[in-house]
Amino acid sequence: MTTPVRPHVELYTDGACSGNPGPGGWAFLLRHPKTGKAVERNGGEPATTNNRMELTAVIEGLGALTRPSLVELYSDSQYVLKGLEEWMAGWKKKGWRTASKSPVKNVDLWKRLDELRAEHEIRFHWVKGHDGHPENERVDQLAVEARDRAALER
Numbered sequence: 001m002t003t004p005v006r007p008h009v010e011l012y013t014d015g016a017c018s019g020n021p022g023p024g025g026w027a028f029l030l031r032h033p034k035t036g037k038a039v040e041r042n043g044g045e046p047a048t049t050n051n052r053m054e055l056t057a058v059i060e061g062l063g064a065l066t067r068p069s070l071v072e073l074y075s076d077s078q079y080v081l082k083g084l085e086e087w088m089a090g091w092k093k094k095g096w097r098t099a100s101k102s103p104v105k106n107v108d109l110w111k112r113l114d115e116l117r118a119e120h121e122i123r124f125h126w127v128k129g130h131d132g133h134p135e136n137e138r139v140d141q142l143a144v145e146a147r148d149r150a151a152l153e154r
Contacts, residue, residue: 040142042142
């Protein structure tokens with residue numbers, strides 16, 4: 001029995017917030033590396049935090065996939081990447097509590113990410129924000145646009 005080949009995609013994500021909490025935006029760019037075909041989406045909330053927007057961008061990007069995939073996830077958020085790679089397993093073992101026994105912040109989003117992560121094989125890549133990386137600059141621009149729209153809703 002052979003394992004089916006998963007589609008290979010690149011997912012670039014970013015979140016933005018004015019104030020913390022304040023109006024925020026998220027964005028993702030999902031691209032098939034062989035064909036170059038890409039989709040971009042963004043959205044925002046009038047009252048949120050930067051970390052919630054960073055997590056939402058990844059959730060929305062993974063949620064846009066129609067079948068299990070090999071995902072190259074690119075983010076400038078250490079919070080998101082370390083959470084997924086290092087912290088989440090321990091939080092789950094401790095009933096979604098931190099090492100200091102405090103409840104995990106944004107647990108609703110982390111639990112949703114955990115569900116999505118089970119569907120896909122994800123490879124993690126940190127990119128330095130605001131450093132000229134074209135896709136990171138694009139998702140930053142989209143997240144800021146969504147944040148600015150959300151600020152008008154306040």
